[in-house]
Amino acid sequence: MDNVNPTVLIKHKLYDQFFDEPHERKIADITMNLKNETVNPVIITGDFIIVSGQQVVNVAIKAGIENVPVVVKNFDSEDSMMRYMLKCGISKGTYDCMNPIKYARCIAELERIDGVRQGSYGKTTKFEIGRGVPTRRQTDLAKELGVEARMLRRYKSLLKLEPEAQQAVASGKIGTTIAWDFLVKQSPERQRKVAEIALKKEKALTKQQTIAICLK
Numbered sequence: 001m002d003n004v005n006p007t008v009l010i011k012h013k014l015y016d017q018f019f020d021e022p023h024e025r026k027i028a029d030i031t032m033n034l035k036n037e038t039v040n041p042v043i044i045t046g047d048f049i050i051v052s053g054q055q056v057v058n059v060a061i062k063a064g065i066e067n068v069p070v071v072v073k074n075f076d077s078e079d080s081m082m083r084y085m086l087k088c089g090i091s092k093g094t095y096d097c098m099n100p101i102k103y104a105r106c107i108a109e110l111e112r113i114d115g116v117r118q119g120s121y122g123k124t125t126k127f128e129i130g131r132g133v134p135t136r137r138q139t140d141l142a143k144e145l146g147v148e149a150r151m152l153r154r155y156k157s158l159l160k161l162e163p164e165a166q167q168a169v170a171s172g173k174i175g176t177t178i179a180w181d182f183l184v185k186q187s188p189e190r191q192r193k194v195a196e197i198a199l200k201k202e203k204a205l206t207k208q209q210t211i212a213i214c215l216k
Helices: 024-035 054-063 080-087 100-114 127-130 138-145 150-159 163-170 174-179 190-199 207-215
Strands: 002-005 043-045 048-054 066-073
Touching: 024 054, 043 054, 048 054, 048 080, 048 174, 054 066, 080 100, 100 138, 100 150, 138 150, 150 163, 150 174, 163 174, 163 190, 174 207, 190 207
Parallel strands: 043 066
Antiparallel strands: 002 066, 043 048
């Protein structure tokens, strides 16, 4: 393990697509750990690309901390590096504090990398097994992440929403439960209509308000 100046480290080109900046409480925790030298090392490639620990680097730079611990890790492909980054970025219970749309993107990308079969809840048929198709299933990924498979399916369904509706969900103006239980089943026009109204409000729409808007 070495120490380097955080300003020389490079953010992964797809990081912002999957993760947000840390919230205030986490910033305080990271800052304290940095000052106490108890923070987990930042994982980087030989080219100084950050694979895990981007939030630590962000906080260190803002706090004027000149050195952060790093460990160099080699990856045999872009997908293996991406999988490591996503897996480190999400863990059991993470969906309670992450941007729900970005959490859904993480799940979808992990399933792509793992070759999880889409449809039928990721189950592999006997025909596929006979042809030697990998048997990685959604339930396997869910177990690895410490969540129920149905939760992964619910979050992935949010990616079917119109972009405006996704924005409203990501900003907390439409709740995730309302979104995957009701809004995702509505027409694109109704989704956009609800999102337009939700984004103008200070508080999140209730289920009753969402239904009422759709029925107008």
